[in-house]
Amino acid sequence: MKLLVTGGAGFIGSAVVRLAIARGHEVVNVDALTYAACLDNVADAAKAPGYAFEQVDIRDRAALDRVFAAHKPDAVMHLAAESHVDRSIDGPSDFIETNITGTFNMLEAARAYWEGAGKPEDFRFHHISTDEVFGSLPADPSVQFTETTPYDPRSPYSASKAASDHLVRAWHETYGLPVVLTNCSNNYGPYHFPEKLVPVIILNALAGKPLPIYGDGSNVRDWLFVEDHADALLLVVQKGELGRSYNIGGENERSNLELVKTLCGILDRLQPKDNGSYADQITFVTDRPGHDARYAIDPARIRKELGWRPSVTIEEGLEKTVRWFLDNEPWWRKLQSRQGVGQRLGTGGGK
Structure with missing residues (x-):
C-alpha cells in the first residue's frame, strides 16, 4: 500500500512512517517542517526505496x-496539525489556518484525486484526531469518552480539531469520500517534542530544574505509547469501516502528579542523583486557564471490531521513553533552542 502521510516528520506522524516502512508499505511524507518537525525522526525510514x-x-x-x-x-493518513494547547491560547490563528483550512484543502485535494481516478473502492482518507474534542470528564472512573460522546471542545486547539472532524464527516456524507476517523488519548514515547509534559519532566529533571505541574496535579489523562498508536492507526486505515470513527486509548489513566512521580522513580533507578530524588524538584505552578479535569477513552469499539489493544503498560512505556531520551541527547539538545521550547506558554487562557 502506498500511504500519503501528512505531518510525517512530527511526533506521531514519524512513528507511523517508521512502522509503515518497516512493514513494507510505501510512504509519501508530506510535511511543512514547522517548529515541531524534525527529519531526524525518520532518518532510517528515509533510506528505504519506498520512501x-x-x-x-x-x-x-x-x-x-x-x-x-x-x-x-x-x-491518506492525515496527521498534520498544530497540537500544543498552550500555544493555541497564545496564537490561535495558526491552529485555525492549519487544522481547519489545511484539513479542508486536504479533503478537496483527496476528493479531486479520488474522483479523477474513477473513485477506486479501496481508497481511504484517514483523519487522525484527539480525545480533547469531547471536552472534560468528571472524576467517576465509570464515565469515559465513546465514539458517540457529544463534542464539547474547551481550547482553541480542541475546537479547531473538532471543526476538522466535522469537515471530514461532511465530505463523507456529501461527496461520498471514503473516510475513517480516529480520536486518540495523550501520546508519549521516543521522539516526543520537548515542549510536552513527559519530555519536559525528563529533561528538566536531568538539568536539575523545577518539574512544573499545573494546579495540584490532579488532572487525569489516559496515556498511549506512540508506537502502539501507530500500530492502531495502520490497522484502522486498512480494516476500519468507512464513515466510522474509532477511539484509541492506552487503558492507562494517571493523574499528572502520579505520572511525574513515576517518571522520577524511573530516573532515580536509571540515572540516580548524587543526593535525594528527582521528585524533590516537583513544583506546583499556576494552573492553565480552562484546564480540562479528565480525559479517558473507552476503547471497546476498536477492541471488538478490529481486535486491537495496547501492547505496553504505562510503566513499561515510560521506562522505554526515559531510556530513549537518555540514549539520544544529541536529538533533544538541538530542539531545545527552537522557538518557545522551555518557556511557560498559554498563561492567557487551557490540555
Whole structure:
C-alpha cells in the first residue's frame, strides 16, 4: 500500500512512517517542517526505496494537487496539525489556518484525486484526531469518552480539531469520500517534542530544574505509547469501516502528579542523583486557564471490531521513553533552542 502521510516528520506522524516502512508499505511524507518537525525522526525510514518526502504546507492547495498527481497514493493518513494547547491560547490563528483550512484543502485535494481516478473502492482518507474534542470528564472512573460522546471542545486547539472532524464527516456524507476517523488519548514515547509534559519532566529533571505541574496535579489523562498508536492507526486505515470513527486509548489513566512521580522513580533507578530524588524538584505552578479535569477513552469499539489493544503498560512505556531520551541527547539538545521550547506558554487562557 502506498500511504500519503501528512505531518510525517512530527511526533506521531514519524512513528507511523517508521512502522509503515518497516512493514513494507510505501510512504509519501508530506510535511511543512514547522517548529515541531524534525527529519531526524525518520532518518532510517528515509533510506528505504519506498520512501519519498515532500516539503509542502497543507494550506497550499496547488502543492497538494501536485503531490497527489505525482505519487498516486492508495490512502491518506492525515496527521498534520498544530497540537500544543498552550500555544493555541497564545496564537490561535495558526491552529485555525492549519487544522481547519489545511484539513479542508486536504479533503478537496483527496476528493479531486479520488474522483479523477474513477473513485477506486479501496481508497481511504484517514483523519487522525484527539480525545480533547469531547471536552472534560468528571472524576467517576465509570464515565469515559465513546465514539458517540457529544463534542464539547474547551481550547482553541480542541475546537479547531473538532471543526476538522466535522469537515471530514461532511465530505463523507456529501461527496461520498471514503473516510475513517480516529480520536486518540495523550501520546508519549521516543521522539516526543520537548515542549510536552513527559519530555519536559525528563529533561528538566536531568538539568536539575523545577518539574512544573499545573494546579495540584490532579488532572487525569489516559496515556498511549506512540508506537502502539501507530500500530492502531495502520490497522484502522486498512480494516476500519468507512464513515466510522474509532477511539484509541492506552487503558492507562494517571493523574499528572502520579505520572511525574513515576517518571522520577524511573530516573532515580536509571540515572540516580548524587543526593535525594528527582521528585524533590516537583513544583506546583499556576494552573492553565480552562484546564480540562479528565480525559479517558473507552476503547471497546476498536477492541471488538478490529481486535486491537495496547501492547505496553504505562510503566513499561515510560521506562522505554526515559531510556530513549537518555540514549539520544544529541536529538533533544538541538530542539531545545527552537522557538518557545522551555518557556511557560498559554498563561492567557487551557490540555
